Amino acid sequence: SQTIHQWPATLVQPVGSPLSLECTVEGTSNPNLYWYRQAAGRGLQLLFYSVGIGQISSEVPQNLSASRPQDRQFILSSKKLLLSDSGFYLCAWSAGQSTEAFFGQGTRLTVV
Amino acid sequence: KQEVTQIPAALSVPEGENLVLNCSFTDSAIYNLQWFRQDPGKGLTSLLLIQSSQREQTSGRLNASLDKSSGRSTLYIAASQPGDSATYLCAVKAGAAGKSTFGDGTTLTVKP
Numbered sequence: 013s014q015t016i017h018q019w020p021a022t023l024v025q026p027v028g029s030p031l032s033l034e035c036t037v038e039g040t041s042n043p044n045l046y047w048y049r050q051a052a053g054r055g056l057q058l059l060f061y062s063v064g065i066g067q068i069s070s071e072v073p074q075n076l077s078a079s080r081p082q083d084r085q086f087i088l089s090s091k092k093l094l095l096s097d098s099g100f101y102l103c104a105w106s107a108g109q110s111t112e113a114f115f116g117q118g119t120r121l122t123v124v
Numbered sequence: 125k126q127e128v129t130q131i132p133a134a135l136s137v138p139e140g141e142n143l144v145l146n147c148s149f150t151d152s153a154i155y156n157l158q159w160f161r162q163d164p165g166k167g168l169t170s171l172l173l174i175q176s177s178q179r180e181q182t183s184g185r186l187n188a189s190l191d192k193s194s195g196r197s198t199l200y201i202a203a204s205q206p207g208d209s210a211t212y213l214c215a216v217k218a219g220a221a222g223k224s225t226f227g228d229g230t231t232l233t234v235k236p
């Protein structure tokens with residue numbers, strides 16, 4: 013069966029520090045991968061998506077970037093964190109554009 | 125641009141009541157609609173997936189309907205229990221790479 017791993021679960025980082033959040037999927041090949049951010053009490057906002065290795069599409073201009081170095085690995089990064097980058101970050105995958113989406117357990121990022 | 129609205133934003137009911145959560149979307153060109161459950165500080169758990177060609181899906185005490193032409197979906201929860209307390213999110217999937225657009229959720233509290 014397919015599983016999705018996301019880490020770390022929580023992270024406290026100072027303003028100006030770098031960020032790297034990792035997401036891996038097991039049990040499937042060539043998944044569509046997504047990074048979302050959730051503000052407190054709100055729904056999810058799509059940040060990046062990828063349909064293949066090295067293929068990254070950005071939805072919202074921001075201080076973040078994403079990379080897909082391997083088929084089932086999706087990384088969210090920042091060179092210098094801002095206070096406004098705080099939030100709950102969720103990674104998701106789906107087998108195709110019209111299939112069910114599955115989510116990781118999320119990373120709570122607090123920038124101080 | 126797709127917009128998803130969930131009403132009500134919060135709902136409090138006594139245990140045993142049947143209830144309905146509403147979700148509406150502006151663009152009917154979707155692949156599917158998915159209902160999720162989110163517990164505080166946790167990731168998303170998929171509850172029901174309705175493909176665009178379907179009218180409803182059932183799982184246990186949950187029943188979700190989809191009226192694509194009117195841009196509406198409902199999630200019906202029968203005989204609610206305190207363990208049903210959570211935030212319920214709906215998401216529609218559409219477009220290239222199957223991007224999901226989320227509503228802001230309905231926070232449900234079931235009182236014993």
